[in-house]
Amino acid sequence: MGKTLLCFPLLEARKREAMAQFWKPGSEKPRLLDDEEGGVLFYSSSGFGYANMEKQRQKLPVFKYRNPILYLVENHATTIIVGETGSGKTTQIPQYLKEAGWAEGGRVIACTQPRRLAVQSVASRVAEEMGVKLGEEVGYTIRFEDRTNPGVTAIKFLTDGVLLREMMDDPLLTNYSVIMVDEAHERSLSTDMLLGLLKKIQRRRHELRLVISSATIEAKSMSAFFDTRKTRQGEADEHCVPRRQPTILSVEGRGFNVQIQYLEEPVSDYLQAAVSTVLLIHEQEPMGDILVFLTGQDDIDAAVQLLNEDAQNRGRQPSGLIVLPLYSGLSRADQDLIFSPTPKGKRKVVISTNIAETSLTLEGVVYVVDSGFSKQRFYNPISDIENLIVAPISKASARQRAGRAGRVRPGKCYRLYTEEYFVKEMHAEGIPEMQRSNLVSCVIQLKSLGIDNILGFDWLASPAPEAMVRALEVLYSLGILDEDAKLTSPTGFQVAEIPLEPMISKMILSANLLGCSEEIITIAAVLSVQSIWMSARGSQKELDETKLCFAVAEGDHVTYLNVYKGFLHSGKSSQWCHKNFINYQAMKKVVEIREQLHKLLRRLGIVLKSCDGDTKVLRKAITAGFFAHACRLEAFSHNGMYKTLRSSQEVYIHPSSVLFRVNPKWLIYHSLVSTDRQYMRNVIAIDPSWLIEAAPHFYQLQKPNTATY
DNA sequence: GAGCACTGC
Secondary structure: OOOEOOOOOOOHHHHHHHHHHHOOOOOOOEEEEEOOOOEEEEEEOOEEEEEEOOOOHHHOOHHHOOOHHHHHHHHEOEEEEEEOOOOOHHHHHHHHHHHOOOOOOOOEEEEEEOOHHHHHHHHHHHHHHHOOOEOOOEEEEEOOEEEOOOOOOOEEEEEHHHHHHHHHHOOOOOOEEEEEEOOHHHOOHHHHHHHHHHHHHHHHOOOOEEEEEEOHHHHHHHHHHHOOHHHHOOOHHHHOOOEOOOEEEEEOOOOOOEEEEEEOOOOOOHHHHHHHHHHHHHHHOOOOEEEEEOOOHHHHHHHHHHHHHHHHHOOOOOOOEEEEEEOOOOOHHHHHHHHOOOOOOOEEEEEEOOHHHHOOOOOOEEEEEEOOEEEEEEEEOOOOEEEEEEEEOOHHHHHHHHHOOOOOOOEEEEEEEEHHHHHHHOOOOOOOHHHHOOOHHHHHHHHHOOOOOOOOOOOOOOOOHHHHHHHHHHHHHOOOEOOOOOEOOOHHHHHHHOOOOHHHHHHHHHHHHHOOHHHHHHHHHHHOOOOOEOOOOOOHHHHHHHHHHHOOOOEHHHHHHHHHHHHHHOOOOHHHHHHOOEOHHHHHHHHHHHHHHHHHHHHOOOOOOOOOOOHHHHHHHHHHHHHHHEEEEOOOOOOOEEEEOOOOOEEEEOOOOOOOOOOOOEEEEEEEEEOOOEEEEEEEEOOHHHHHHHOOOOOEEEEOOEEEO
């Protein structure tokens, strides 16, 4: 790879003037970061261009491009944009591309975002800037909401997950002339899958242009990944545009400078260090809000308490601090407190999880305190268990966190670790989600797109072979894949169509055969949201008592049916939810998912049928999907210890379950939560004979009433 | 008798 190239040594003033003229967002300057061929971005009296030094510059048609991005996109199959926050890349580039004619002839410019909220807000911003009605020329699609007008929409924003789903109907994405993937550096599961598939599509569709937007740190690996010159060598169209070697363009942002402060000595207790740092900032620094990054609810609640105690100890003198916690488990109303303006003379301190790193943006933050840790999910393919572990963040995350201090004016970031640690020990990038997740959903999606050799798939980062093998095993045992690891018909193909965990999808299909699909899709929807109970630490007793009104002896799944019935009966009332310690937002989502499933099943030719309160068939349907999650109460166990049938893992019923302390002999759980113990969340009592009925290939009868693996 | 970083279809 070549060195970083900058603009021609032009007079600074002329350069700035030119930038201002041709680069709409005003203060930002495009700058070519790297190019192996020695191309440079240059300026002439008629505009910016891009040229190859080796060739005669005059012969290149650079002068017709008034914007370097257009030149790059037209002439490269893949353009990688490295843009700082506030550079306008997300909103400007789609508009440039449309102006340049990339959306003509019924073609559409697709722009993906990893999050629904981002899709909505970017789409409405662009529609506003272009002076058009949202949903017409500029539209968006997210789950449960499609605001596009086919034939009219020229720029379409969507989540990367939706684009993946669209590929199931149109594997080459023929509607789109340009696909822009934003925030690719976050390396989410769906982004990684999408990038691998897009590279494959490019091989078939030479006219397709990709624009990948990423943080600087990932640009080189992205570029190397999309560099297809080697694989295409010797082919007849070698001389044709576009070039298969990606180009990288860096766009400077409008963020303010953030001064970084390190600790001189490492600390052992980052919680205490965070609290002291907040107090220090408050004493010594000018006004401006503080954002503190900690790892989870426990840490955050503890820090909030320490800061409030400190304020009380000061006695009469008011501390002037408004301390607010922030994590996704908070109710909507509590989360919204964060956005209330800070009263004059006060200083807001928001103590947050990673949610404030990417998902929520707080205006007015001038100081960031970074603990250097976050909770991360790790998957162990051997035990098939996902764990949440407090782990050090990457340099990329640390930069992202620091950047949150420079949105309104120059800020400061206090890192609760040493500079030496940052430079020498901190990893440049985090581990991609692909390498720390359960892969069943991923495998099934690729299979449905006709990717048979999944281990040989062109990954940006290859997943662990053990995880892949485990996923294939699970899908085989569910009857979703056959011996040749191909999707079975119809089960496999139907499961791939249903946008839920494959085990839940299998449960739904089995319910169809057992005649209880009406009830099962409600259960499926509830299992697909976080938790329908309100997290009420202070009023735990009341919550438990209320829960008893809905609870049934069969277990949590059947209990959820009662909650759902009550919710419908109340007219989907938020007051009813509040009164019953039920999360209103979660219930709304349950209703949406249920509706989506209803529609989808109709498309698959499945008619909903009710079992009219026969919970036995209901539990049999659950068993058909989750037979691998069966466990048995240990004989003579006094503390409610269970062992899983598959691997004799020690597990316990989670205290939030309605079967806690009931301890039926045989159970099926939906998922495990690992802390000091493995807790089973969402459990249901079963009869062991159902296991053999549902999965004779998985369980064999050893002696009466005892199944064994 | 105790605990859930964050997304997404």
